[in-house]
Amino acid sequence: MLAGGSGTRLRPITHTSAKQLVPVANKPVLFYGLEAIAETGIQEVGLVVGDTHEEIEAAVGDGSAFGLQVTYLRQQAPLGLAHGVLIARDFLGDEDFVMYLGDNFIVGGINDLVDRFAARRPAAQILLTKVGDPTQFGVAELDTAGRVIGLEEKPARPKSDLALVGVYLFSPAVHKAVAELKPSWRGELEITDAIQWLIEAGMNVESSEISGYWKDTGNVTDMLEVNRLVLESLEPRIDGLVDEASELVGRVVVEPGAVVERSRVVGPVIIGAGTRIQDSYVGPFTSVGAGCVVTGSELDYSIVLPESSIKGVGRIESSLIGHHVEVTASVNTPKAHRLVLGDHSKVQIGT
Template sequence: MKALVLSGGAGTRLRPLTHTSAKQLVPVANKPVLFYGLESIAAAGITEVGIITGDTDQEVRAAVGDGSAFGITVTYLRQEQPLGLAHAVLTAREWLGEDDFVMFLGDNFLIDGIEPVVAEFTGARPDAQILLTKVTDPSAFGVGEVDGDGKVVRLEEKPRVPRSDLALVGIYLFTPAIHEAVSSITPSRRGELEITDAIQWLIEQGRDVRSTLIDGYWKDTGTVDDLLEVNRIVLERLPARHEGTVDENSEILGRVSVGPNAEIRNSRIIGPVVIGSGARINGSTVGPFTSVAEDCQIIDSEIEYSIVLRDSRIEGVHGVEASLIGRNTQVTSAPWTPRAHRLVLGDHSTARISA
């Protein structure tokens, strides 16, 4: 069995961060979201992995390499345009051959992994198997209808009037039957080849399409709020470790992971918190639910429920919360409170200003 991991797409909901970075490589608990998926795949015993890439191909290659760090072998498959999940299967057709495969969306996070569902699929081997979870707003997702035996009777992509509260999780398992399906459908109103349409085609052809209802934590990390929530969930399971330096004037409360060569001075760290290697925390309060990446500096500041990416500096700023701060970013206090605000903002930016 192979795995097809999708790591393309523009990440428009995470702009401006994703103007310069792949959305799948945004870290939670100081590890890219994509890595959690690759680890789940390896834990399920799958070693042959194809990664679909787009405009951020070089960045993904640099981060993942040949896959040996995860115990897998990676083949990179370039999708020139993001034309849908079913189009990604078409792109990978030659590499997939006649093997069964799991398709894993690289920005999805499933806390319990995929080992049980892979075992279930390989044991019964239906033509397709999907994962479903109950949500409060199914109109924002692909929606599935199932019968009493868990067989899928209908799928619909982001319906205006959902027929159930069961949303598609971004993990699918297929036999080679899916190849005929993706070749038989036409683009949706979004101009994409939808994987839901391909699976619906299998249903209409009388093929065996089954579902697994998951009750563990799952999240599509497509927005800042989603990333912060996943960061919180991962940090709650993070073991404490102290590999850096903490001076006698600092206080560590709860589960805190301090990386090698990190320094904490005159500060209060309220776990769960992870502090990356080489980071410097001085005269500050950090946490709870905060990830500080490698080589960051937080000086005379307060930050909680946030993610700070590598090589960034926060100095003299209090009350930072629910924030995602990109790489090589400077956040400092203003010398005075201006009567007017001068802004130069890029497309799709968000600015919050106290009046």
């Protein structure tokens, strides 16, 4: 599993936090991937980490919470997905393996994909989905029979609209391909080039089109969309305190130690442990992390990371707010705001 990217599209959040640990419905994206892997029956995971390794190791631990045995593999720089395979060579040995990108979100898991690979055992199996802008992804070209005949990483002129989803299954044959690679124009060892090498060597590369939901949570828009999707299946639960002057509508989770006072919360919404909501409105598809304070404000379709405070603000919507952020009232500014705030930010907003 790869969790070594720098997350430039989620700046400024990722200046101080690992992008794979940005939460969806108050749970890190990386955890959903680890759970999907564990559901297949796989027990050993090599987790490729980079500069944020300490944060990721603290969050994941030895993997036992997921039913996994996790070995950490340090990548000194984000030099490409195939480079992740290269540094994992000793860990992988001569076993078949799944490569899963830690910032990808797939609804429905990967059990069917793993079962198909085990039954047919091609040199590689890739998962594809149609996208609106294939120039942002690795793109597959298929022949009339649906066989993979070519791959290209972020092409200027895509030959199809079929993008590679961040899950790949390989036989040990891929190690020879990776060993032959040279850095691309991006200075990286591209996994698309390794798969192309297998194709040109006459090996069988199979593909299937994803039937469920997939997102690369590399930007704020996609993070908010995935958060919305997960909250859609929320089961209401009140483990904290809600006073009689408050109104909860729909599917709302109030985690232990959280307090809601004189406020209206319209679900699906999750309020994290120890968070206090006072004299405020929290709208649908919002996740508020643990230890936050929201007073005299309106919050809608947003993600707020732990230990942040929002006080006296007219309205915040479609926003991603980092750890330990302070948002307070100012004057003569718009009533609605869209924010992407890194950890330890301090912002004044008009009432």
